[in-house]
Amino acid sequence: MRYLFPAILGICGIAILVSLGTWQLRRLAWKGAMLADIDARITAAPVAVPAAPDPEADRFLPVQAEGTLGGQGIMVLASIKQVGAVHRFVTTLTTPEGRVLLVDLGYRKVISADASFPQGAVTVTGNLHWPDEVDGFTPDPEGALWFARDVPALAEALGAEPLLIVAREVRPGSTITPLPVSSVGIPNDHLGYAVTWFGLALVWLGMTLFLMWRIKRRTA
Structure with missing residues (x-):
């Protein structure tokens, strides 16, 4: 019984941290698909400027x-x-x-x-x-x-x-250098966030094992 509380605490903490890391991986896939869609939209064949463009529907x-x-x-x-x-x-x-x-x-x-x-x-x-x-x-x-x-x-x-x-x-061209729209400036940091959450899960596991070891030594 003396290991029950630290075990529950460890399992719950690790589960939460792993779920957060997994969520960030899903966000990474979503953001990657979104950026690919933006890139495809940016480089598509040009059309005439719409008479009444919509800032959301016609962005890029x-x-x-x-x-x-x-x-x-x-x-x-x-x-x-x-x-x-x-x-x-x-x-x-x-x-x-x-x-x-x-x-x-x-x-x-x-x-x-x-x-x-x-x-x-x-x-x-x-x-x-x-x-x-x-x-x-x-x-x-x-x-x-x-x-x-x-x-x-x-x-x-x-x-x-x-x-x-x-x-x-x-x-014709000029001395002004074009600076076209691109997806480069759109951040996609979800992989770094996922690594952080998974790293914290490992730290939590280590802390849980260390706590259980201390409990064992005290009761030995």
């Missing part, structure tokens, strides 16, 4: 649009791994039908002296995106320098529709 939709760049816009401060601080160049594209669309052309490094926006007729291929980059710590814009891609606010400031095409390719 591949599109292609022809028009004229406005030649001015807003620079958004961002950071890219292995590149450093950059400015993303967001401008307008006026289509032959008269639609004014927001376009994220890509980036130049902050140290670049070139702050000009391209203008003229282009064909833009990219993906619709409504990035969630604004929170309570986001600084207010400083003139034409912004600190997040707030699509509704950008649309109001530039007189465009509240949708953003993140360019994958712009023809």
Whole structure:
């Protein structure tokens, strides 16, 4: 009987920790399938920009649009791994039908002296995106320098529709490097969480065995 309580405690603790690790493995498989679906959606054949795109249903939709760049816009401060601080160049594209669309052309490094926006007729291929980059710590814009891609606010400031095409390719090209949408920035840490829970289960097992050994020594 003296081993009953530590045995129950050990079994229950290990069962809970193993179940949490198994749940994380299921989440890992789910997230992997979701990322594969996003990647397939991003790289699909582009279509014309919908007349009234939906921010949820049309997120990452591949599109292609022809028009004229406005030649001015807003620079958004961002950071890219292995590149450093950059400015993303967001401008307008006026289509032959008269639609004014927001376009994220890509980036130049902050140290670049070139702050000009391209203008003229282009064909833009990219993906619709409504990035969630604004929170309570986001600084207010400083003139034409912004600190997040707030699509509704950008649309109001530039007189465009509240949708953003993140360019994958712009023809003809320019000195701005495209920074296309990808699933790279979407975290998938579930394997690490699973390893942590399974590791804690082993630690719990070791602690239970150690406790039972101590009880045995005291009663010997």
